Amino acid sequence: MGLVGNDDEKARVATIFDVARLAGVSHQTVSRVLNDLPNVRPATRQRVEQAIAQLRYAPSQAARSLVTRRSRTIGLTTTGGPDYGPSSTALGFNEAARDARYAVSMASMLESDPASLRQAVELLLRQNVEAIVLIAAHRGALDAVRGIELGVPLVAVESSRRDGFHRVSIDxxxxxxxxxxxxxxxxxxxxxxxxxxxxxxxxxxxxxxxxxxxxxxxxxxxxxxxxxxxxxxxxxxxxxxxxxxxxxxxxxxxxxxxxxxxxxxxxxxxxxxxxxxxxxxxxxxxxxxxxxxxxxxxxxxxxxxxxxxxxxxxxxDFPALGRTIMTTLLEVLSDADSVGVVRSVPQLIVRESTAPPSA
Structure with a gap:
C-alpha cells in the first residue's frame, strides 16, 4: 500500500519533517536513512524511501548531518516589537534553556517578511543550532519559515490552528x-x-x-x-x-x-x-x-x-509558556514522534472594571 500525503505538503518544497510525518517516523530516523546508517529496520527504511519519492524530497546537507548534530544551542527567532507578551515568553524560555544546560542564540526582527526571516534563520543555522524556536507575532512568519529547508526541528509559538509543525501556544x-x-x-x-x-x-x-x-x-x-x-x-x-x-x-x-x-x-x-x-x-x-x-x-x-x-x-502566564516551549523542544529532540500541539488556556481575572449594565 502506498503512502498518502496531503495536497498542502505537495504544494510546497518538502522538508525532512514532512518526510518524517508521512513515513510515521522521527526526523532523526529519516536522517539515518539519508546517511545509509545501520540500526534502521528494513520495513522502516522502505517507508522512509517511499515518502522521499512521493514528496520528491531533495535532502540538504543540513538534513543529512542532523542525526549527529549536538551543539547544545537553540536558535530563537522573534518577530514584532518588544511587546510584553513575546518579551516575557522569550525570557521564560531563556531561563528554562539555561536550566536544561542549553545556550540560546537569538535573532530578532520587527518585520517578518520572507527575506528577513530567511536571513535570520540562516544566521542561526550557521551557528550549528540543534533546533529553532519561532515566536511569531505576524501571520506570515510561519509561512515564511516553513519554506526554508531547516534540517533541524522547529517549535513555533503561534496561536492559529494550522497543522504541520510542533506548536506551543496560549489559546x-x-x-x-x-x-x-x-x-x-x-x-x-x-x-x-x-x-x-x-x-x-x-x-x-x-x-x-x-x-x-x-x-x-x-x-x-x-x-x-x-x-x-x-x-x-x-x-x-x-x-x-x-x-x-x-x-x-x-x-x-x-x-x-x-x-x-x-x-x-x-x-x-x-x-x-x-x-x-x-x-x-x-x-x-x-x-x-x-x-x-x-x-x-x-x-x-x-x-x-x-x-x-x-x-x-x-x-x-508567559513565563510558564516559555518553560513549556523548552519542555516541548526537549521531547522533540529526544525523538518523541507524538509531540504536536501544546495549548494552555488563559485565566479570567475579575476586578472592578466590570459590573452589570446600568438601567
Whole structure:
C-alpha cells in the first residue's frame, strides 16, 4: 500500500519533517536513512524511501548531518516589537534553556517578511543550532519559515490552528470566549471590540472568539475597530466609540447620536494597554467605568491591577509558556514522534472594571 500525503505538503518544497510525518517516523530516523546508517529496520527504511519519492524530497546537507548534530544551542527567532507578551515568553524560555544546560542564540526582527526571516534563520543555522524556536507575532512568519529547508526541528509559538509543525501556544480564541461569557453573564448584550493589528495571529484569534461567543448567545457582533496594541490607539478608538463612529446608532436625520447607551454597554479591548486608552477616553467624556461602561482587557500586565479602576482581564502566564516551549523542544529532540500541539488556556481575572449594565 502506498503512502498518502496531503495536497498542502505537495504544494510546497518538502522538508525532512514532512518526510518524517508521512513515513510515521522521527526526523532523526529519516536522517539515518539519508546517511545509509545501520540500526534502521528494513520495513522502516522502505517507508522512509517511499515518502522521499512521493514528496520528491531533495535532502540538504543540513538534513543529512542532523542525526549527529549536538551543539547544545537553540536558535530563537522573534518577530514584532518588544511587546510584553513575546518579551516575557522569550525570557521564560531563556531561563528554562539555561536550566536544561542549553545556550540560546537569538535573532530578532520587527518585520517578518520572507527575506528577513530567511536571513535570520540562516544566521542561526550557521551557528550549528540543534533546533529553532519561532515566536511569531505576524501571520506570515510561519509561512515564511516553513519554506526554508531547516534540517533541524522547529517549535513555533503561534496561536492559529494550522497543522504541520510542533506548536506551543496560549489559546487566544478560548480566552476571548471566556471574556465574552463573563460580560454576558453580567447582563451585557452590546459588547464592542477593539481589535489588535490585522496581521497579528493573536488578535485574529481573539476577534474570532468574540464573534463566535456573541453568536452562541444570540447577540450581534458589529465590525470591530482595529488598533495597534498601544494605549494611544485604545484612546483614539475609544473616542470613536463614544462619538458613535463605530458601533453607534443613527438619529432620524442620519447623524450619529453619540449616546453611549444606544451603542454599547461593554468594551472588550484586545490587550490591557488598549483598555487603558479606552478608560481614558471614556473618562474624558464623563463616563464612569464600570457604572456606565464595563471594560475588559487581555494579558494581565503587572500594571492592570493598578488601573483606575483595576482591570478585569485574561491572565496569560508567559513565563510558564516559555518553560513549556523548552519542555516541548526537549521531547522533540529526544525523538518523541507524538509531540504536536501544546495549548494552555488563559485565566479570567475579575476586578472592578466590570459590573452589570446600568438601567
Amino acid at each position: 487566544q480564541y478560548q480566552g476571548a470566549r471566556i471574556l465574552v461569557d463573563h460580560l454576558v453573564g453580567l447582563g451585557h448584550t452590546r459588547i464592542a471590540h477593539l481589535a489588535g493589528p490585522a496581521d497579528s495571529v493573536d488578535a485574529l484569534e481573539r476577534v474570532r472568539g468574540w464573534r463566535d461567543a456573541l453568536s452562541e448567545h444570540g447577540l450581534v457582533a458589529r465590525e470591530p475597530l482595529v488598533g495597534d496594541w498601544t494605549p494611544a490607539s485604545g484612546f483614539r478608538l475609544g473616542r470613536q466609540l463614544v462619538a458613535g463612529l463605530g458601533d453607534g446608532d443613527d438619529d432620524d436625520d442620519g447623524r450619529s447620536s453619540g449616546r453611549v447607551g444606544e451603542s454599547f454597554t461593554a468594551v472588550f479591548a484586545a490587550n490591557d494597554q488598549m483598555a487603558l486608552g479606552v478608560i481614558h477616553a471614556l473618562s474624558e467624556r464623563g463616563l464612569r467605568v464600570p457604572d456606565d461602561v464595563s471594560v475588559v482587557g487581555f494579558d494581565d500586565i503587572p500594571e492592570a491591577e493598578h488601573f483606575a479602576p483595576p482591570l478585569t482581564t485574561m491572565r496569560q
